Amino acid sequence: MKKIGFIGIGIMGRSMARNLMKAGYEVAVYSRTRSKAEDFLSETGAEWCPTAAACARGRDAVITMVGYPRDVEQVYFGQDGILSSADPGTYLIDMTTTDPRLSVRIAEAGPQFHVLDAPVSGGDTGARAGTLSIMV
Numbered sequence: 203m204k205k206i207g208f209i210g211i212g213i214m215g216r217s218m219a220r221n222l223m224k225a226g227y228e229v230a231v232y233s234r235t236r237s238k239a240e241d242f243l244s245e246t247g248a249e250w251c252p253t254a255a256a257c258a259r260g261r262d263a264v265i266t267m268v269g270y271p272r273d274v275e276q277v278y279f280g281q282d283g284i285l286s287s288a289d290p291g292t293y294l295i296d297m298t299t300t301d302p303r304l305s306v307r308i309a310e311a312g313p314q315f316h317v318l319d320a321p322v323s324g325g326d327t328g329a330r331a332g333t334l335s336i337m338v
Contacts, residue, residue: 203293204228207257208248209277209284210268210298214322216242217329218267218297223248232257232277254280255287263293267322271300278308290314297322297336 208219209232223229223246230249233239243250251257254277258264264284266277274296278284284294285308293316296305305319324334 203262205261205263206230207232207251207261207264209233209254209257209264209266210273211239211242212267212269213326214297214329215267217326218265218334219248220246221329221332230257230261253282254278254284255282258284258288258292260289261292263295264288265295265297267297269298271298271304274298274300274304274308279311285312285315288312288315291316293318295320 205228206222207230208215211219211231211233219229219231230251231239232251232254236250266274268274268277288294294308294312295318297320299321302319309317318338320336320338322334322336328334
């Protein structure tokens with residue numbers, strides 16, 4: 203597993219994606235507002251994707267770390283969403299703290315994927331240090 207799509211490069215996500223890149227993974231990213239990601243893209247050289255679907259296509263795993271349950275719903279089920287384009291067998295890992303029923307909906311909508319609900323604890327400090335606790 204070398205190709206990862208990372209959706210949501212805000213305070214937590216950018217450090218998480220950066221740590222994956224430092225570990226040798228090929229990381230492509232998507233965020234709703236590219237201008238807010240420009241400094242991250244310049245610093246890391248991460249591949250920018252114009253949609254969540256493009257970020258999911260051809261990846262071994264897709265990690266989402268977005269703000270709220272409605273954001274999770276949008277990047278998975280919305281137009282140009284993850285479920286419309288990820289390859290069968292892709293690991294879909296939602297690290298957003300959200301409603302477990304939403305995780306069930308994602309799993310039921312995509313039985314061809316490996317769906318993991320994996321919220322994290324440790325805040326932005328843990329994300330920067332690579333010491334987050336992941337509850338899968």
